[in-house]
Each structure stands twice: as structure tokens, then as C-alpha cells.
Amino acid sequence: MRLKLLAIMGILISPLVIYAIYHAYLYWPVVIEGVVDHKTVLGVRDGVVFEILKVAPHGVWFKDKEVISFLGNASLDPYNFTLDGLIEVLESRYDEVYCTISIRTRYGDPVNGLKPGETLGYIADIEYFDLFKLGSKVKVAITRASRVKIVKIIEIIGVDHLYEERKSSHNNTTFRV
Numbered sequence: 001m002r003l004k005l006l007a008i009m010g011i012l013i014s015p016l017v018i019y020a021i022y023h024a025y026l027y028w029p030v031v032i033e034g035v036v037d038h039k040t041v042l043g044v045r046d047g048v049v050f051e052i053l054k055v056a057p058h059g060v061w062f063k064d065k066e067v068i069s070f071l072g073n074a075s076l077d078p079y080n081f082t083l084d085g086l087i088e089v090l091e092s093r094y095d096e097v098y099c100t101i102s103i104r105t106r107y108g109d110p111v112n113g114l115k116p117g118e119t120l121g122y123i124a125d126i127e128y129f130d131l132f133k134l135g136s137k138v139k140v141a142i143t144r145a146s147r148v149k150i151v152k153i154i155e156i157i158g159v160d161h162l163y164e165e166r167k168s169s170h171n172n173t174t175f176r177v
Contacts, residue, residue: 029141043094
């Protein structure tokens with residue numbers, strides 16, 4: 001009787017243990033280190049994704065030409081370009097706005113099968129666009145469940161090598177800019 005009870009409990013509990021282990025595997029953070037190669041702002045309208053602008057070492061390109069009129073006196077230097085004041089305009093023109101930060105990996109990315117030195121565009125919330133400067137050394141976390149979405153910013157070391165620490169009110173991550 002006791003043996004049957006233990007067997008039944010084992011049968012009932014083992015799926016829960018397997019699920020807990022699988023869940024931990026899927027959502028355990030994987031750290032990606034590298035250098036910001038380029039970045040892109042994307043907008044979604046009626047279920048279609050549009051590239052709005054791209055910032056790369058050679059310049060800033062606008063696919064949505066109407067956005068240019070909202071720039072004002074913004075710098076078009078790719079290393080200093082920011083979305084100051086543009087986020088609200090973009091969010092009024094598109095259903096959803098987000099960015100991709102293309103990171104040239106230092107040690108590769110085991111989740112996406114990248115070797116050291118290969119580049120992949122990771123999805124990030126639009127409010128983080130200005131934190132990632134071209135050429136900055138970054139350390140971010142992704143998960144196997146999210147694969148290409150940055151779930152946490154661990155560290156950003158700007159190209160000017162100033163080490164000013166500040167706290168993000170979004171997720172209490174320390175940034176070194």
C-alpha cells in the first residue's frame with residue numbers, strides 16, 4: 001500500500017519537476033557581450049513592420065522621410081544621434097514602435113548559434129535606443145524563450161569611457177555611460 005502511494009505521488013510530482021526545470025532552462029538569462037554595430041527604429045502599422053530609420057557608422061538614414069521634418073536642430077552625426085522628442089511623434093504615427101540594436105558579439109551567442117565576431121540585431125524597447133551608442137561595449141541578457149529580445153541591460157560602457165553610474169527607474173539596472 002505504501003509503495004503504491006509513493007509510486008502514485010512520483011507519477012503526479014514528476015511532471016511538475018520536469019516543467020520547473022524546463023521553465024528555468026527557457027527563462028534563465030544568457031549574457032551576450034559585444035559592441036554596438038548599428039541600430040534601427042522600426043514601426044508597426046496595420047500589422048506591417050516598417051523601417052523608420054537606421055543609424056550606422058556611415059550615417060543616419062531615414063526611410064520615413066516625413067520624420068525628418070520633426071528633427072529640428074538634432075545632430076545627424078551617427079555617434080551622437082538621439083531620438084530627442086521623436087519618440088512621441090513616432091508613437092503617434094505607428095501602432096507600435098521598437099528598435100533593434102545590432103551587436104557584434106565578443107564570445108558569440110549560444111542561443112542563436114552565433115560565433116564570436118558575428119552580428120545580430122536584438123530587439124529592445126524604444127526608450128533604450130539612446131542608451132546604446134555606436135561603438136559602445138555592451139553586456140545584455142536574453143533568454144531562450146525570447147531569443148532576440150533584450151530582457152535586461154547589464155552594462156553599457158560608452159565610447160568616451162566616462163564611468164558615470166545611474167540607476168534605471170525601469171528595471172534597477174546600473175548603466176555605465
